[in-house]
Amino acid sequence: MSEGIPDQLQGVMRRAERLEWWSIAWTISVIVIMGAAMGSSQTMKTAWIEDCLSLIPPAVFLISAHVERRSANARFPNGFARVPSLAFVIAAAALTALGGTLLVDSAISLISQEHATVAAVHVFGKEIWLGWIMVSAQVYSIVVPLVLGRLKLPLAKLLNDKTLFTDAMTQKANWMTGIAGIGGVIGIGLGYWWADAVAAGLISLDILNDGIRALRAASAELVDGAPRALDSCDIADDASALHAALDARFPGAEVHLRETGRVINAQIVGAAPPGDTLDPRDYWPGDPNRAWRLGRISFVLPSSDRGDVSEG
Amino acid sequence: MLLCLAGCGNIPKDPEGTLDRIRREHVIRVGRVEGGSVADASKWRQVLARLEASTSAKPVFRSGMLEPSLLDLKAGKLDVVVGGRFHEKTPWKTRVTLGPPIGRIETPTGATASHIVVRNGENAWIMLVQRETEAAGREP
Numbered sequence: 001m002s003e004g005i006p007d008q009l010q011g012v013m014r015r016a017e018r019l020e021w022w023s024i025a026w027t028i029s030v031i032v033i034m035g036a037a038m039g040s041s042q043t044m045k046t047a048w049i050e051d052c053l054s055l056i057p058p059a060v061f062l063i064s065a066h067v068e069r070r071s072a073n074a075r076f077p078n079g080f081a082r083v084p085s086l087a088f089v090i091a092a093a094a095l096t097a098l099g100g101t102l103l104v105d106s107a108i109s110l111i112s113q114e115h116a117t118v119a120a121v122h123v124f125g126k127e128i129w130l131g132w133i134m135v136s137a138q139v140y141s142i143v144v145p146l147v148l149g150r151l152k153l154p155l156a157k158l159l160n161d162k163t164l165f166t167d168a169m170t171q172k173a174n175w176m177t178g179i180a181g182i183g184g185v186i187g188i189g190l191g192y193w194w195a196d197a198v199a200a201g202l203i204s205l206d207i208l209n210d211g212i213r214a215l216r217a218a219s220a221e222l223v224d225g226a227p228r229a230l231d232s233c234d235i236a237d238d239a240s241a242l243h244a245a246l247d248a249r250f251p252g253a254e255v256h257l258r259e260t261g262r263v264i265n266a267q268i269v270g271a272a273p274p275g276d277t278l279d280p281r282d283y284w285p286g287d288p289n290r291a292w293r294l295g296r297i298s299f300v301l302p303s304s305d306r307g308d309v310s311e312g
Numbered sequence: 313m314l315l316c317l318a319g320c321g322n323i324p325k326d327p328e329g330t331l332d333r334i335r336r337e338h339v340i341r342v343g344r345v346e347g348g349s350v351a352d353a354s355k356w357r358q359v360l361a362r363l364e365a366s367t368s369a370k371p372v373f374r375s376g377m378l379e380p381s382l383l384d385l386k387a388g389k390l391d392v393v394v395g396g397r398f399h400e401k402t403p404w405k406t407r408v409t410l411g412p413p414i415g416r417i418e419t420p421t422g423a424t425a426s427h428i429v430v431r432n433g434e435n436a437w438i439m440l441v442q443r444e445t446e447a448a449g450r451e452p
Contacts, residue, residue: 114432115327115431115432115433115434117409117433117435118324118435119435119442120439127439127443129439131324186323188324188435189323189324190323191325192327193327193433
């Protein structure tokens, strides 16, 4: 078993990594096509910047997966199990910065009443309004993240990987951007100059909301808060079940749960470790296939000669 | 698909209705910048003649300096500004829409060209001006 990734997740992890490489390649193709069709539309600019920044989560995921496999050493005696947490913070910060930047940009466009010029181009000798090219590029930019996001979501849940989940959310934001973007461009075509900036602003709000939610969950993890759910800032269901099971097993003791990367570490304060059960898996209350979630359980003795005893 | 979409009705429209007003009132409000070259003037006159033919509107000229004319264009007091020569990196190119270049000249500090200038966002009107400028460019 590698240091950070449990054995039973190795296959899923490799699938996720392959998917992220494909994701980067497809996203680059979207960036090139959208960049070529961008013109001076605020919506298109918003969507294009979003496409560029959506490269960050898959890149961060691939780097963290690589580092997570490294063995513990003298400089990092606890291994690299927390690398996914760091990756999650970076991905969440990127998503928040993206939403904030785009919202300000759209607000400036709206307040300054910028009228986007979307003129004509020549395709095969025929004059075509650039807006139709933009709409075609947006359609392509919808299909790619729609497919990738749907493929990533189940893997993120299997791996309990918040970076991959944030990435799947970014893909969702991307295809929503595409749909709103088409609305913005058609709005320009119909003579509603504000449609472009309003569409871009609505997209930005959604991205900002996803980013803030992810950043809150990432911050909770950094300060050793109780494990959070993948898709919200609430405490994860499996962590609540584990807490209840440990409470029942060690009445009167304090149960502290924290998340280290994709695994939960439990500390029982005020109880002695039972002599008969040494494997953390035996404490996992739910699906045995998910028992890898409990990485370590430690005990702080109630007596004056207390000291940590680790099992597993 | 693009060719199919290109056939869709009256898209784009002008947010401020410039082209509709020109066709309705038969007047094109033209800001003329003084001091341009004869060759440039000959070419923009050709473009205006083509616009006149395609909209059944007469140009009404108002002479002035370049920047005040561009500000009037931005404010919607003019439909088009002719006779202005711009550096290729002019900051005006984001504030107004420069039509296709006329009489491009290379200089040691960069290229300059005369442009017929239109208000940003008036996409139907911009497309017509671009089309007629390109057509005039093909004429002798």
